Amino acid sequence: MPMLSPFQALPLHIAEDIVHYLVGTHLSHYGLPSIQEGKQNTIWSALYYLSRFWRELVLMRICKTIILDISSNTSRSAFKFNHWPLSIKRPNFDISHYVRKVVIVSGHGSPDNSPLYLEPLPDVWPTSLVFPAARSLQIDMCYQSAIAKSYLQDFENKKLGWLAQCIQRSMPGLWEAEIGCSVRKYDHLNCAHTNYISSNVDALLSVVLSRAKKLDADIKSIQLTKNYPYFKDSPGLTSLEYRCYSNKDPIWYIINQNATTLVSLSVTHLHIRTFKNLVIDKKGNPIVYPRLEKLAFCCTSVSKLQNMTKTDDSVVLFPALKHLDCKSAYPFSDDSLFRGNYDTLEYLSLETDADFTNLVKNYRIFEQGKCAKLRHITTANLKNRNRLRLTPEEYIKFTLSLITPATRTVSVCSTKRKQRILRHLPANPYVKDIQILNLPYIRFAFPDIIKLIKLMPSLADLNCMYEGIGSEFKKVKSEDLPQHLHLLHYPLSNRFRSWRAELAWGSSMESIATMVMLLAILCPNFTFAATRPYAYECRFQEILKTAAATKPYAEHSKRIRRLFLNK
Structure with missing residues (x-):
C-alpha cells in the first residue's frame, strides 16, 4: 500500500484552511477566486x-459560485466558473454538485477574463442541469436607457419567463436570494423600460419567493404590478431585506403574507406614512409577527402619523422582538413596537425627539424593571426643523435613563457636550457594568478619560475624540509624565x-x-489603538513606533510593544 506524504495526509480542517487562505486574498467582484495567472495559478x-x-477541496472552492450571463447582446447563454485556473483542464465528470451559489447577470455584460464553460446553451437551460446543493441565488439586472425599446421587449418577453x-x-x-434590479433614467425611453420589466420581475420574484426562505431585494425605479397574482401562496420567508425607491410598492403585501414566519425584516427608503401597513391590514385588523426577532427600518420622511397607526392595545404585535433598529422618526403614535416584548428586547437603536420621549413617558415603556435584557443601546437626536428636538441636556439624560443592569454597549451619537456626559453618568448605577462606550463627537482631554475609566470599571473599549493632555498635566515635564x-x-x-480616537480639528497624531502610550503604561491589558x-x-x-523609542517611554517598551503585535 503506497505511503502518503505528510502534506497529502493533513487533517481536513487544516487542508481546508490552506485552500481558504489561497482564495481569500484574491476575490473578484462576485466573490470568486481570482487565480488565472502567475504564482496563484x-x-x-x-x-x-x-x-x-x-x-x-480545490473543486469545492472554485466551483462554489457559478455565473450565467443572459444578456441579449450575446449569441448564446452560458454557465461559467469565472477565473478558472488556466492550467487545470475541464473535468470529464459532473461538477454541478459543487455549486453552492448561482449568479445570474443581465443587462451589463458578464465579468471579464477567460471562463470555463460548464455547458454552452443556445437560449435554453437544459432540464438535465440541476444544482442539488445550491442554496443561494443572486440576480443582478441593470438596464441602460440607451438600450433600444425592441431590445427590452425581446429580452424581457422571451428570457425572464424562461x-x-x-x-x-x-x-x-x-x-x-439576493435580487438587484435597476433602470437608469436618462431619456424618454424610461417609461418603456419600467413597463416592460415590471410584469416579468413579478414572475421572477414569484419563483424566488416560492422557494427562498431568505430574500434580499434591491429594486430601484421599478413599479411592480398591484394585482399580486404570484404572491397568493405564502412562501414562508424567514428573512427579508428590502431597499425600495418608490412610495407605491407592494412590498407590504409580501411582508404581511409572511408575518407568521419572518424572523428578520429590514426595509429602507419607504415613506413613513406607508408604515401603518406593517401592523394594520387593509381591513383594519392588526398583523402579528410571532417569530420576528429583528426589525430594522429607515423612512424617507419625518411626517407625524398620529391616530392612523394606533393599534389595539390588547394585541402584542412583536412578542419575540430582540433587535430594533429605527433610523428615522418613530413611525407610530403608540407603543406598537414595544408592547409585550420587554422580556426579549436586547438591542435598541433609535432616533429621538420630544414626541418620542413623551410617548415613552406616557406608555412607561422604559420604566425601571422593564427591558431587563437590553444589552446594546444606540441613540441619536433627530435632526428636522419640523419636529421638536430635545435639548442636549434632555437627550443625554434620556439616553442614560435607558441603561439597565444588562446593558454592556452604549453609543451616544448626537452630542458634543463633554461636561454633561461626565455629570450625568454617575447618576445611573448601572454604568459600572458598561463594557463598550461610543462617543464619536465628544472631545476628551487625558484627565477626562482617566475619570471616565475610573467611573466605569468594566469599560474595555472606548471611541471618542481627543483634545490634548489637559491643563493639569501640562505643568509636568514631558520626560517626567510617564x-x-x-x-x-x-x-x-x-x-x-482598546481606544479608537476620532481625529478632531486642532488635535495631532503625535498627541494621540x-x-x-500613557494608556498602555497605566492599563495592563491595553493592547489596541486606532x-x-x-x-x-x-x-x-x-x-x-517612533514615539515609543524616545527616552521617557523606552523603559516601558515591553508594555508599549504589545500595541503592535496585532498589526
Whole structure:
C-alpha cells in the first residue's frame, strides 16, 4: 500500500484552511477566486493534481459560485466558473454538485477574463442541469436607457419567463436570494423600460419567493404590478431585506403574507406614512409577527402619523422582538413596537425627539424593571426643523435613563457636550457594568478619560475624540509624565483594552500617540489603538513606533510593544 506524504495526509480542517487562505486574498467582484495567472495559478494546479483529496477541496472552492450571463447582446447563454485556473483542464465528470451559489447577470455584460464553460446553451437551460446543493441565488439586472425599446421587449418577453422556470426546476435547495434590479433614467425611453420589466420581475420574484426562505431585494425605479397574482401562496420567508425607491410598492403585501414566519425584516427608503401597513391590514385588523426577532427600518420622511397607526392595545404585535433598529422618526403614535416584548428586547437603536420621549413617558415603556435584557443601546437626536428636538441636556439624560443592569454597549451619537456626559453618568448605577462606550463627537482631554475609566470599571473599549493632555498635566515635564502618571494611577484599569480616537480639528497624531502610550503604561491589558479616519492609520502607526523609542517611554517598551503585535 503506497505511503502518503505528510502534506497529502493533513487533517481536513487544516487542508481546508490552506485552500481558504489561497482564495481569500484574491476575490473578484462576485466573490470568486481570482487565480488565472502567475504564482496563484501554479499553486492551484499543483494542489489539484496532487491527489483526489486535494482535487475535491480545490473543486469545492472554485466551483462554489457559478455565473450565467443572459444578456441579449450575446449569441448564446452560458454557465461559467469565472477565473478558472488556466492550467487545470475541464473535468470529464459532473461538477454541478459543487455549486453552492448561482449568479445570474443581465443587462451589463458578464465579468471579464477567460471562463470555463460548464455547458454552452443556445437560449435554453437544459432540464438535465440541476444544482442539488445550491442554496443561494443572486440576480443582478441593470438596464441602460440607451438600450433600444425592441431590445427590452425581446429580452424581457422571451428570457425572464424562461429564467423563472429554470430557477424553479434547477435549484431545489434554494434558501436565500439576493435580487438587484435597476433602470437608469436618462431619456424618454424610461417609461418603456419600467413597463416592460415590471410584469416579468413579478414572475421572477414569484419563483424566488416560492422557494427562498431568505430574500434580499434591491429594486430601484421599478413599479411592480398591484394585482399580486404570484404572491397568493405564502412562501414562508424567514428573512427579508428590502431597499425600495418608490412610495407605491407592494412590498407590504409580501411582508404581511409572511408575518407568521419572518424572523428578520429590514426595509429602507419607504415613506413613513406607508408604515401603518406593517401592523394594520387593509381591513383594519392588526398583523402579528410571532417569530420576528429583528426589525430594522429607515423612512424617507419625518411626517407625524398620529391616530392612523394606533393599534389595539390588547394585541402584542412583536412578542419575540430582540433587535430594533429605527433610523428615522418613530413611525407610530403608540407603543406598537414595544408592547409585550420587554422580556426579549436586547438591542435598541433609535432616533429621538420630544414626541418620542413623551410617548415613552406616557406608555412607561422604559420604566425601571422593564427591558431587563437590553444589552446594546444606540441613540441619536433627530435632526428636522419640523419636529421638536430635545435639548442636549434632555437627550443625554434620556439616553442614560435607558441603561439597565444588562446593558454592556452604549453609543451616544448626537452630542458634543463633554461636561454633561461626565455629570450625568454617575447618576445611573448601572454604568459600572458598561463594557463598550461610543462617543464619536465628544472631545476628551487625558484627565477626562482617566475619570471616565475610573467611573466605569468594566469599560474595555472606548471611541471618542481627543483634545490634548489637559491643563493639569501640562505643568509636568514631558520626560517626567510617564513616571508621574504611573505613580498616581497605576493600575488604572485591568479591563480597559482598546481606544479608537476620532481625529478632531486642532488635535495631532503625535498627541494621540502620546496618550496611547500613557494608556498602555497605566492599563495592563491595553493592547489596541486606532485613529479615524482610517486613511491616516498607517501614518499613525509609524508615529507611534517612533514615539515609543524616545527616552521617557523606552523603559516601558515591553508594555508599549504589545500595541503592535496585532498589526
